[in-house]
Amino acid sequence: MNLPESFVNRMKEILEEEYDDYIRSYDNQRMYGLRVNTSKISLEEFEKLCPFEIHKIPWIPNGYYYNGNEHPAKHPYYYAGMYYLQEPSAMTPASRLDVQPGDTVLDMCAAPGGKATELGIKLKGEGLLVANDISNSRAKALLKNIELFGIPNVFVVNETADKLLTYFEEYFDKILIDAPCSGEGMFRKDPSIISSWEKNGPKFYAKLQREIIVQAARMLKPGGLLLYSTCTFSPEENEGTIQYLLDQDAQFELVELKGYEGFDNGRPELANGSKELSKCVRIWPHKMEAEGHFMALLHKKGEMQVNGFNDTNYKIVKADSDILEEFLNRISMEIDRNYIEVKGQRVFYISKYMKNLRGVRFLRSGLLLGEIKKNRFEPSQALAMVLKATEFDSIINLSVNDNRTVKYLKGETLDVSDIAVKRNTGWQLVCVDYHPLGWGKLSNGTLKNKYNVSWRWQ
Structure with missing residues (x-):
């Protein structure tokens, strides 16, 4: 890496005999991290559900490393606010x-x-x-x-x-x-x-x-x-x-x-x-x-x-x-x-x-x-994200593997006639594995999509 000469000279003064170790660290791969939202999910539950290979960041109670080849920002759990991507x-x-x-x-x-x-x-x-x-x-x-x-x-x-x-x-x-x-x-x-x-x-x-x-x-x-x-x-x-x-x-x-x-x-x-x-x-x-x-x-x-x-x-x-x-x-x-x-x-x-x-x-x-x-x-949308699945009187829960989950996040209308709900019409809290994603309005087994337009899966 082409580091500025004035920066290099100052780092040599600061680090002295550690300077060579510091420079060698540029050859190491950067580390990727995610931080679990413990207001929505426990660490134990997250570790069971997490679809990525993760291991603990030892000095961060709710922090994990993940492989940089993964794409956790393109996953329904990210849209459910279950974790934040952040450098360790x-x-x-x-x-x-x-x-x-x-x-x-x-x-x-x-x-x-x-x-x-x-x-x-x-x-x-x-x-x-x-x-x-x-x-x-x-x-x-x-x-x-x-x-x-x-x-x-x-x-x-x-x-x-x-x-x-x-x-x-x-x-x-x-x-x-x-x-x-x-x-x-x-x-x-x-x-x-x-x-x-x-x-x-x-x-x-x-x-x-x-x-x-x-x-x-x-x-x-x-x-x-x-x-x-x-x-x-x-x-x-x-x-x-x-x-x-x-x-x-x-x-x-x-x-x-x-x-x-x-x-x-x-x-x-x-x-x-x-x-x-x-x-x-x-x-x-x-x-x-x-x-x-x-x-x-x-x-x-x-x-x-x-x-x-x-x-x-x-x-x-x-x-x-x-x-x-x-x-x-x-x-x-x-x-x-x-x-x-x-x-x-x-x-x-x-x-x-x-x-x-x-x-x-x-x-x-x-x-x-x-x-x-x-x-x-x-x-x-903000209210949906504050609620837990148990705090609204009628929900539509989708599995993370159900292709309707991503369709919902893309803003599409869904056929949910196979899903049992407590109210057959009106507002539904849409969830993925019982974690809220947003709202929909139900009529005759069809869910009109009310997911926030600016948040949609691209």
């Missing part, structure tokens, strides 16, 4: 942030959603996940992945860090910053990153990272935890950025991260020499079956305060309420009617922790339940 080292930051149900959590640079989906799973439907990305197009991909994973308690935002700060100062229990970076740790995975590095290298990104981390630090409550990560080796972007925050804000201190035998300590000598920086973690591709990564976990000193619930009184006009209630009565999942909001035709289930955020650019506030159209309610 990139799974590490979200696995090391101790998110608990009921926390308020910010994923600062969240797209396309690899880390946000894991944080959302940890919340178990309680608390609030604010997932932000400054790019609108990337935020749309983020929203899709969050909905695919069935995470209801979300606020998907498209804002700058300084704008978020005006609304969320000292609001979050936990914050994850997977910072935009020069990407040196991904050169083997994607050599095209090298040309981007040559245009905008470590100095460019270090300036951006320091602005982000200082603003995010002010959004963290006293007593909260902030995890900072990059996929680069650059000391300016890693230890240098962490030391910058510590110099700027005396409330912060580094915390030891849960380790693994292949993890390397941070390198104080690459910054100001403070021994505290050894609490950071470096992941090297010549020491682990993964690409390069850096992490630091910080604690904000002080006593944490508990967020109060949203006291907004949402009002639904009676006509809308009757139509909506008729459908919601078919669902056994608990839905607090006090937190349902109708905006125009669209119906949302809002997190109890949401604030009044007028003026913030966002793509989704809470769970989109569906739309009220001409005296009828049409449930959303």
Whole structure:
């Protein structure tokens, strides 16, 4: 691989006698990983159902390697939100942030959603996940992945860090910053990153990272935890950025991260020499079956305060309420009617922790339940993905080997006259091996396809 000379010289200084091992790692095949959505399926059940050859990633509780010749993104289980495809080292930051149900959590640079989906799973439907990305197009991909994973308690935002700060100062229990970076740790995975590095290298990104981390630090409550990560080796972007925050804000201190035998300590000598920086973690591709990564976990000193619930009184006009209630009565999942909001035709289930955020650019506030159209309610794709098969009163369950499964995902009308259902007409929750995929409308044994057009199998 044609690595930039300045990069090579710096890596020789950093790695010294390990440099040759690092260079040889470029001859190794990249590793492919998937992370199981444990809100939808247990690891034991997934291992029984999984059609691919997999083996555990030892430092990720719900992570597995798979063969790069497989195509897990072209499988019905992927469309059921049962797993997320993610590079193994990139799974590490979200696995090391101790998110608990009921926390308020910010994923600062969240797209396309690899880390946000894991944080959302940890919340178990309680608390609030604010997932932000400054790019609108990337935020749309983020929203899709969050909905695919069935995470209801979300606020998907498209804002700058300084704008978020005006609304969320000292609001979050936990914050994850997977910072935009020069990407040196991904050169083997994607050599095209090298040309981007040559245009905008470590100095460019270090300036951006320091602005982000200082603003995010002010959004963290006293007593909260902030995890900072990059996929680069650059000391300016890693230890240098962490030391910058510590110099700027005396409330912060580094915390030891849960380790693994292949993890390397941070390198104080690459910054100001403070021994505290050894609490950071470096992941090297010549020491682990993964690409390069850096992490630091910080604690904000002080006593944490508990967020109060949203006291907004949402009002639904009676006509809308009757139509909506008729459908919601078919669902056994608990839905607090006090937190349902109708905006125009669209119906949302809002997190109890949401604030009044007028003026913030966002793509989704809470769970989109569906739309009220001409005296009828049409449930959303997002609602289908949140539900379990046992939580709707009539389902059509297809086997993964049934050719109708892929036909459904392609948007085709299905003959399902051979399948026993609890309701012979109307809305059906369509499942693959009892894992929801989307909606269909049944009439005389024919299922009219209601699968989300933009999600269809191509």
